[in-house]
Amino acid sequence: MKHYRLTVLTPLLAGDGQRLSPIDYMVWKDQVNVLDQKRIFRLLAKGPRLDTYLTQIRRAEKLDFASWGGYAQNYASRRIPFDHPASAAYCARTSAENLFIPTFAASPAGGIYVPGSALKGPLRTAAVMDRTSEAQWGDLAARIDAAERPPRRPAEPLEAAAMGAAGASRTRALMVGDSKAIPCGGATRIYLLRTSTLLARGNRLELGWKMSPRGAVEARRPADSTPVFAEMAAPGTVFEGTYEESGPLSHPEMLKALRWRDAAGARRFAQAANDAAEKLLAAQLNYAEIAGLTGVAQSLETLRVKLAGARAEQGCCLICFGWGTGLLAKTASVDMNQDAYRQILRKLPVYGPQARTGLPFPKTRKVVFLNDQPAALPGWAQLSFGGG
Structure with missing residues (x-):
């Protein structure tokens, strides 16, 4: 068994689906x-x-x-302490329907941990992004366009082409276990988040903050928007666990039988994750600059520096995962202006109306407030694959 180390860079919630009412x-x-x-x-x-x-x-x-x-x-x-005293006041005046607090994954023996599946998700997404060409996106768009009705799993053919069928998927070469549980005390806090959006004002876009159930307030009135509270691991929190690379799946004869060009080990996944992180950071930074979110932009620039450091280490990468990270962290293409990808989105009932508006897509982000100011996007962490 080999060991990995996950260091939280921005507030992170790897949940188990539970919420505090x-x-x-x-x-x-x-x-x-x-x-x-x-x-x-x-x-x-x-x-x-x-x-x-x-x-x-x-x-x-x-x-x-x-x-x-x-x-x-x-x-x-x-x-569980609030990250900032002002959050308690916001909580007191928020309606009960918005006070369900998602909680961090808890082990039966006590403490919090990061599930191995939560780590495997962004690595798989990055690998699909790394192995998918524009021609494959075009083929998928043409297939969906020719279908009588939108498919239930539109990405399934693309994933199979990039990663292999379920029994021969490249992710089988890397087995990531759950992290060890750590004590809750001091590791998590209740963070305040608000949902930003872009409002069309003539020929320009302005920042707004979403209200529930609909509508938005202007940028200078974030306190009047609807807050969201979540239990999240604080930056600097460290989780450790074990992983294993499949020896048989890296054998030359096995690679030939599976039609793999190269072995899919931890280092290869880390390289793909860093490439995906670079694209995601660029997209998020562009959004922050359009919206005028100065604090968020500074946080993203800091993450870019972290990414450069991760690239210099073998088996080290930046990943974005967990609750509140949004569509861009879970899709195999962050280039929303790509014709084929935009064509696919327009055909899907969930995203079609928003994709056809002409506004930047997606136009919303969950933003973490620190010291009662918009400061960061959630879910960023550094993952380091070590030796035995």
Whole structure:
């Protein structure tokens, strides 16, 4: 077994699909106190207050701190601090429907970890991007255009051509395990995010901040937009785990049988990931400059420096993954102006209306606010594949 090391560069959420509802926690002293409901139930079952508590949970959108604040202080299973004190005030005045907090993947034994599948995803996407030509995109666009109805899995033929069929996929040569669990305390915080958008103002585009369920406010009023809260690993957090490269799949005879030009090891995937990161950073920086997001642009420039350093090390790469990273981090082409790719998007019901507007696509980004200012895009990390 060999070891890998994942270093968080911007706030990162590798979730397990779980969310805290507004009745699962209370905000107290600039932190989110997650209630240990089982323990509270056992305690209240000894007296007459259980029915009252269950009634409030059933009816209330948020728990009343005046009535139940003592449980938040004394019977909390976790205490997660806000990244900035202002977030607690925004949380207090936000409607309950927007206070469901996605949480980091938690191991059964306690602590948080990064699933191996979460790391394998961006590596596979980068490999598809690396091995796909413009001609293949054109063939896929023509196939979708000729179909009577949009296919359910439009990218499946392209992936099979680039990576091989399921039983002979190039990703089988690299097996990445889950990271070791690390203690939650100090590793994660509750971050405030807002969704930026581009608003057409005559012949120019301006920054706006999305509101729920629709509409947007102008750039100078981000506090009036709808906030989103998420438990994310703080920059500098390190996760470590193991990976393995398949020896038989790198044998010359096996490569010939599978019709692979070269072996697909960790270093090859890292090279593809760095190439993909360079394109993604360029696209995100272009968006930040159009929108006038100065803090975000500075963060992206810092990531470019990190990318140059990663290229200088063998088996080291930058990846963008997890919650809030958006379409560009999950697609095999970040060039939205490419004719074939744009043609494909126009044919898909989900993206067609937006792609036909003529505005930059996608026109929204989830932006992390630090010190109550737009500062970074989520999900960037440095992945280093080491030796045994």
